Amino acid sequence: MSKVKTSARLVREGKLSYEWARRHMQILENTMNRLKKSKPLNGVTLGFCLHITKETSVLLLGAKELGATVACCGGNPLTTQDNVAAFLASEGIHVYAWNGQSVKEYDWCISQVLKHKPTILTDDGADMNIKAHFDKRFKDLHILGATEETTAGVTRIRAVEAAGQLKYPVILVNEAYTKHMFDNRYGTGQSTIDGYLRAMNLLFASKKVVVVGYGWVGRGVASRCKGMGCRVIVTEVDPVKALEAHMDGYDVMPMAQACKTGEIFITCTGMTSVIRKEHILKMRDGAILGNVGHFDVEIDSEFLLKSKSVRTVRPNLDECILGNGRRIYLVGKGRLANLVAAEGHPPEVMAQSFSNQILSILYILKNHHTMGKKIINVPKVLDQQVATDALNAMDVRIDKLNREQIKYMNSW
Numbered sequence: 001m002s003k004v005k006t007s008a009r010l011v012r013e014g015k016l017s018y019e020w021a022r023r024h025m026q027i028l029e030n031t032m033n034r035l036k037k038s039k040p041l042n043g044v045t046l047g048f049c050l051h052i053t054k055e056t057s058v059l060l061l062g063a064k065e066l067g068a069t070v071a072c073c074g075g076n077p078l079t080t081q082d083n084v085a086a087f088l089a090s091e092g093i094h095v096y097a098w099n100g101q102s103v104k105e106y107d108w109c110i111s112q113v114l115k116h117k118p119t120i121l122t123d124d125g126a127d128m129n130i131k132a133h134f135d136k137r138f139k140d141l142h143i144l145g146a147t148e149e150t151t152a153g154v155t156r157i158r159a160v161e162a163a164g165q166l167k168y169p170v171i172l173v174n175e176a177y178t179k180h181m182f183d184n185r186y187g188t189g190q191s192t193i194d195g196y197l198r199a200m201n202l203l204f205a206s207k208k209v210v211v212v213g214y215g216w217v218g219r220g221v222a223s224r225c226k227g228m229g230c231r232v233i234v235t236e237v238d239p240v241k242a243l244e245a246h247m248d249g250y251d252v253m254p255m256a257q258a259c260k261t262g263e264i265f266i267t268c269t270g271m272t273s274v275i276r277k278e279h280i281l282k283m284r285d286g287a288i289l290g291n292v293g294h295f296d297v298e299i300d301s302e303f304l305l306k307s308k309s310v311r312t313v314r315p316n317l318d319e320c321i322l323g324n325g326r327r328i329y330l331v332g333k334g335r336l337a338n339l340v341a342a343e344g345h346p347p348e349v350m351a352q353s354f355s356n357q358i359l360s361i362l363y364i365l366k367n368h369h370t371m372g373k374k375i376i377n378v379p380k381v382l383d384q385q386v387a388t389d390a391l392n393a394m395d396v397r398i399d400k401l402n403r404e405q406i407k408y409m410n411s412w
Contacts (some may be wrong), residue, residue: 014087016053025351026393032161043069047118049128055350071116073109075124077101079339121146126153145364153293164228169371176378187345189220191338210262213269267298290331301334315339
């Protein structure tokens with residue numbers, strides 16, 4: 001039985017959001033249309049731990065159309081769109097998600113999904129996979145495999161494998177090139193700007209923006225900030241990424257230096273404690289901090305939210321007055337700014353990520369007995385299929401190698 005905030009109004013709003021997203025997710029629609037007749041997920045129970053957004057609703061209902069029984073929960077306590085959750089519940093999806101959960105409620109929701117005994121898991125951050133591995137209540141689940149959507153989750157799954165405790169194969173959807181390029185770079189790049197604008201409604205042009213981390217997400221955020229007229233500063237711990245940021249034209253410096261000059265800070269690392277109390281105390285009055293890494297561990301939000309004075313001055317923007325009298329502003333309480341303060345990635349982007357997800361689920365269903373208890377990347381043939389579907393949806397045509405070129409390529 002689902003547990004969501006529900007009303008006829010929420011269901012109507014959620015349906016409209018679903019229809020809007022589906023109309024702009026042609027890539028995923030093409031994938032589903034190829035598979036509908038065969039119903040490849042008949043008799044399969046899928047467990048999803050994802051941000052419950054309008055884009056996610058297209059994936060979940062698509063899986064149901066392919067024959068699956070679907071149970072889902074939110075991938076974060078603050079990112080569920082209640083109207084979407086209500087609509088999904090009305091359509092026969094087992095939903096355990098609502099916006100504004102406590103940590104205890106969030107954990108309970110994950111447990112409820114696992115109680116449906118899913119055979120394949122799709123996770124965003126690895127919370128469900130970790131529970132399936134180490135919570136004794138679920139030790140007897142027969143899980144064929146899982147997929148992981150985001151960088152933070154990949155890090156955790158790699159740690160489980162390194163400890164020799166991985167119980168089933170996990171496909172790292174996050175590592176697909178189409179996922180890096182579209183979701184992490186273009187999706188997070190745009191949705192981060194969207195979240196910050198909604199939270200602060202200030203001018204980006206001329207501002208000194210500190211982008212913390214220059215992975216795929218950091219590159220996308222830095223690029224979009226530069227396009228908005230910002231003066232971008234990048235902080236990094238990886239010398240290769242730092243060199244790339246420098247060659248891309250950004251100022252690169254340690255956080256101990258950047259914290260003194262930055263006006264807007266955006267953390268994109270997936271690492272803990274990258275903006276600490278020592279940095280916050282050196283920031284200028286009025287600095288704005290936010291995070292687009294998966295977990296709320298990148299900024300010392302606890303220190304900020306226990307400041308001398310804290311008040312919410314705009315939706316999803318807290319003013320924290322420090323002991324030195326300076327005002328520091330925190331977006332979305334340090335959680336995912338692009339999902340807490342906005343709506344996450346655009347539908348066109350998520351269509352590609354979710355096409356990778358559905359194809360990976362089907363790959364596990366067909367090949368789990370030969371995959372072993374290990375992590376693997378999305379098979380190249382699936383990644384290329386998603387790229388081909390994306391080009392077709394955008395009405396873009398490309399060349400093909402002719403016989404002479406193929407022969408040349410394969411000769412020594």
